[in-house]
Amino acid sequence: MRGGHMSLARTGEFGLISRVTARLSAGPACLLGPGDDAAIVAASDGRVVASTDVLVEGRHFRRDWSAAVDVGHRAAAANLADIVAMGAIPTALLVGLCAPPGLDVRWAEDLADGLAAEAAKVGASVVGGDMSASPTLTIAVTALGDLHGAAPVLRSGARAGDVVALAGRIGYAAAGYTVLSRGFRTPKLLVEAYRRPEVPYAAGPLAARSGATAMIDVSDGLLADLGHIATASRVGIDLRRDAFEVPPQMRDAAHALGADPYLWVLAGGDDHALAATFPEDTPLPEGWRAVGHVIEGSGVTVNGRAHKGASGWDHFG
Amino acid sequence: MRGGHMSLARTGEFGLISRVTARLSAGPACLLGPGDDAAIVAASDGRVVASTDVLVEGRHFRRDWSAAVDVGHRAAAANLADIVAMGAIPTALLVGLCAPPGLDVRWAEDLADGLAAEAAKVGASVVGGDMSASPTLTIAVTALGDLHGAAPVLRSGARAGDVVALAGRIGYAAAGYTVLSRGFRTPKLLVEAYRRPEVPYAAGPLAARSGATAMIDVSDGLLADLGHIATASRVGIDLRRDAFEVPPQMRDAAHALGADPYLWVLAGGDDHALAATFPEDTPLPEGWRAVGHVIEGSGVTVNGRAHKGASGWDHFG
Known part of the structure; x- marks a missing residue:
């Protein structure tokens, strides 16, 4: 004390x-x-x-x-x-x-x-x-x-053919939130991810210097935030489900709580990961991994299909 | 509707x-x-x-x-x-x-x-x-x-001998607040001054260009805010009471409500007047009027004496 x-x-x-x-x-x-x-x-x-x-x-x-x-x-x-x-x-x-x-x-x-x-x-x-x-x-x-002289990376610059990439963790904070809301204090990995998100700060300016065409902070959930890029850029985005690995502690917690870990990963905000699009011939800078593609059309799909029940948060809902 | x-x-x-x-x-x-x-x-x-x-x-x-x-x-x-x-x-x-x-x-x-x-x-x-x-x-x-290249005008630059000057109205918003708190809706002049302060925006940059040595927005009350300048500049400030004219509508409202109009003028915030100090040989720019002097010492006085009961607001008080 x-x-x-x-x-x-x-x-x-x-x-x-x-x-x-x-x-x-x-x-x-x-x-x-x-x-x-x-x-x-x-x-x-x-x-x-x-x-x-x-x-x-x-x-x-x-x-x-x-x-x-x-x-x-x-x-x-x-x-x-x-x-x-x-x-x-x-x-x-x-x-x-x-x-x-x-x-x-x-x-x-x-x-x-x-x-x-x-x-x-x-x-x-x-x-x-x-x-x-x-x-x-x-x-x-x-x-x-x-910006130190750089052009800002907006939500509106994604073009069909671009690679969609992600930097930082997703789903961890949402899982931690669910754990806490059920009255638990472990697993620590998830609870701490909610308490203190680990934002991949360096990845943002690095993406800008590497030619990212669009970028967003994942705060409403990945599908919702990529939806903002899709809308602003007038394109569609298709994600590969196998790009999203669920770590063992998240899988175990989901099992114990009867929750869908992919809902945490695809619709949970609060990790403040970064999502960006890059021209397809651009080598992804350090800290970024490919998770899908920009396509003609609109909206966000996973393996070509709408992901059920997975949208972001509405703060007045 | x-x-x-x-x-x-x-x-x-x-x-x-x-x-x-x-x-x-x-x-x-x-x-x-x-x-x-x-x-x-x-x-x-x-x-x-x-x-x-x-x-x-x-x-x-x-x-x-x-x-x-x-x-x-x-x-x-x-x-x-x-x-x-x-x-x-x-x-x-x-x-x-x-x-x-x-x-x-x-x-x-x-x-x-x-x-x-x-x-x-x-x-x-x-x-x-x-x-x-x-x-x-x-x-x-x-x-x-x-700032468009100008030096900022801080609270800490007042020097003994400087003229203390004021731009904008003071006491009006505090009077309007008291009127409203007693359940009245008039006089309109005072009530509107509380609802929409008339900030002398142009007077700020003008004072900077005219050589003001210190400046502050009057939000806690004139005595309190000049006290911030006095403390930051390690000087005293003495105001001339006759520099503060109480307009007829404020005098009448004070009389009707049993209030001291000088308390509104000297301790009322919310008009967002500007107070500044200028070297004594500087002609005051448009919109500014002299109300006192910077002196050696500390604190803020009116005609050389502490003004009783007149301090600013403390937002947790």
């Missing part, structure tokens, strides 16, 4: 801000960090890439499932993944925290530690934020990034 | 996103708007200014006090003011919306209209965002801006 409970209400907004900012260190792109009206971040090629995600307690995280530091890692990862999915290098995070006044200050500090540690993996840092009391614990993260 | 009630739960996340993005138009700095993993915004001099604010229903706005379009104006204004207080020109907003599933889609659309209209006042636009269901209606706004 690290001292007694100290609530946000007792510390106050400014007290909390100074406690949290004292834990942050500036990354190389941070020209002015927390403490003024706004932060200033390098945008070396005259453009900045920016994305916002909100995480709401009970919907995107649970305090009894994840420690605050894990929630910080996850919140940062979700946003940083959006930046690398454009082919950019993340530079900075801004964080809005809405929290019940009774929340332990320690929780907010640990959250900041998780956000900062995840950002540091890619050389980025937390440069600013805001805090407010709220009945609902909510974390709003904005990530910024720098 | 514009058709019946359609809840967010019925429209779904993607339905709402497409309805909302259809209402947005791209400003000149928007290189890639909503619809991909991230937006891309011009940052012409290789730096981007960024600030985040969260607004929580019941704390920062009330749906029975403000129409959705007003909440949008206010949410945008609070953030855009932070950007101009650095001396930068706002370029873009990213908006995270957390809303109860039963919320009318129309409310979210009107909110987007207000955000977009306020951003358009400074040539900025809404370039991205995220949405989630939540029990607590919450709006997280990140604003980006461009």
